[in-house]
Amino acid sequence: MALLGYARVSTDGQELALQEDALNRAGVDRIFTDKASGTLASRPGLDSLLAYARENDTIVVWRLDRLGRSTRHVLDLLHQLSERGVLFRSITEGLDTTGPMGKVMITMIAAFAELERDIISERTRAGLKAARERGAGQGGRPRALSPAKLEFARTLRAQGKSAVAIATELGVGRATIYRALAPTPARAPLG
Structure with missing residues (x-):
């Protein structure tokens, strides 16, 4: 029965220290890490963690969104873990899958996290549209060829x-x- 930590940041410029400190305080035995977008289905650290985890092990994350960026992906991972008898815990949200309430709360929080990302994306698109209407150009990366x-x-x-x-x-x-x-x-x- 091992406690296995997982930490992820999206870019090389971000640091894992905050997450690793929280995971160490939670008493994890080993930490797997990635510096990759959560939208990627395959991440080397997560793939290694999933291959390493055994029945009755518990995977611990600092926050639920570190596991994945879409509700579907997080729920798929949690379902796979459950089928293998691997437990899950999220420190910040205080959730774990050892009981039925933890499972329901994880589903709800993952849905709200995805809603928040969708709202941010919608605001970004609206801001770009407003900028274009004001004549501020397309937004995004400039064209390579004038x-x-x-x-x-x-x-x-x-x-x-x-x-x-x-x-x-x-x-x-x-x-x-x-x-x-x-x-x-x-x-x-x-x-």
Whole structure:
């Protein structure tokens, strides 16, 4: 019966120390970690943890959202663990799957966490739309090729230069050139 910790941060710039400290205070025997988005179904640390966990072990996380970013993914993982006889505990929410109330609460909290992420995403889309309506542009990452560079790329292509040579000349990736110079599909007339 081992207590197995799992900690995850989304980017390399974030630190695991807060989660690891909480897991150590909870008395875990071993901690598995990932520096990856929770939306990824396969994460090396989580995969190792799931392979390592045995019946009657308990997986402990600092917060439920560290396990996964979607309700469906978290619930699928909890179901798999339950079928294998592996227990689960979330420190911050004070939840565990040793009783029926813990199972119900985990389902509800995971649903609310997903709702919160959906609301944030909706606000972001609304903000970008409002910015576009004010003339602030598209938002997001700037285009690699300005209109002038795109025209220059077309000129080089017409002179017989390869996509690789054009990409090198403009300091962009080869795929950027392929996308920019790809023929646009003909549109069917409206009517």
